Amino acid sequence: MTNHKLSTDIIEFLTRQSTVDFLQVAHQFVALMETTDIEMTEFLKKSHSTLVYLYSAGHKLDEIPLKYSSAECDFDDDKLFDNRNAQLISEIGGDAFYYGIYDPTYKEDQDGKPESGWTIRDKEPSQGWLVDDFNDIYRDLKIELNKIDTLGSDQAVEDALWQLKWSFLNHWGLHCINAIRYLHYFCYDGKNVM
Numbered sequence: 001m002t003n004h005k006l007s008t009d010i011i012e013f014l015t016r017q018s019t020v021d022f023l024q025v026a027h028q029f030v031a032l033m034e035t036t037d038i039e040m041t042e043f044l045k046k047s048h049s050t051l052v053y054l055y056s057a058g059h060k061l062d063e064i065p066l067k068y069s070s071a072e073c074d075f076d077d078d079k080l081f082d083n084r085n086a087q088l089i090s091e092i093g094g095d096a097f098y099y100g101i102y103d104p105t106y107k108e109d110q111d112g113k114p115e116s117g118w119t120i121r122d123k124e125p126s127q128g129w130l131v132d133d134f135n136d137i138y139r140d141l142k143i144e145l146n147k148i149d150t151l152g153s154d155q156a157v158e159d160a161l162w163q164l165k166w167s168f169l170n171h172w173g174l175h176c177i178n179a180i181r182y183l184h185y186f187c188y189d190g191k192n193v194m
Contacts, residue, residue: 007154013064013161022057022164023148026141029054033138034084043088047134048183054137055176058168061161069159080146081139089134096130098182130182133175140164140172 006014013019029050035043089096106123107115114123144167147160167173 006152006157007068009067010154010157013062014157016062018057018060018062019161022061023145025050025053025057026145026164030138030142030145033088033134034086035088036086038088040088040091044092044183044187047089048180048187051137051176051180051183055173055180058165058173058176061165061168063165064158064161066158066162068154069156069162073155073159075147075151075156075159077143080143080150082142082146083139085135085138087131090131092130095186098128098130098178098185099125100128100178100181101125128178128182130179133179133182136175137172137179140167 014023032043032046032050038046101123108123109115141164144160144164147156147163151157168176
């Protein structure tokens with residue numbers, strides 16, 4: 001992190017064990033995605049383990065109350081995203097596609113129509129792509145980690161921590177759980193035992 005003087009409340013949040021644990025595993029995931037000299041079997045094993053820890057740490061990460069940043073904050077994500085993804089996951093080729101249900105909590109009313117908040121697409125089988133899951137997790141994490149590590153102001157750090165939790169709940173967390181499920185079957189269900 002740069003040497004900006006952070007407020008006591010931001011420092012307190014950064015030093016919480018749940019924040020420390022999350023930031024550590026988020027950095028590990030980003031580093032793994034940027035690794036170029038690793039065999040596929042080892043990459044998949046490490047990816048699976050790291051995603052399990054990442055999901056758990058994202059779940060435990062507290063939501064930071066907004067004091068220094070707001071919806072009006074405008075950080076340039078394209079400048080913050082230094083894409084060094086080695087795209088190793090794409091090497092598994094056609095095996096990177098999987099099937100699933102978009103929302104397993106889908107509910108219908110008595111007439112068989114989607115209940116409020118759901119659409120028919122939520123119950124339809126769909127095809128996922130592990131490459132997309134990894135890319136989205138990587139991008140979401142890398143932008144916010146760079147915001148913390150390079151900008152280092154109260155506004156930037158608070159915004160990054162808030163975005164990391166929000167995105168866990170609404171975006172990268174969903175990709176993470178899909179990737180974990182896929183890798184469990186791929187690695188341990190007798191199809192490709194490592």
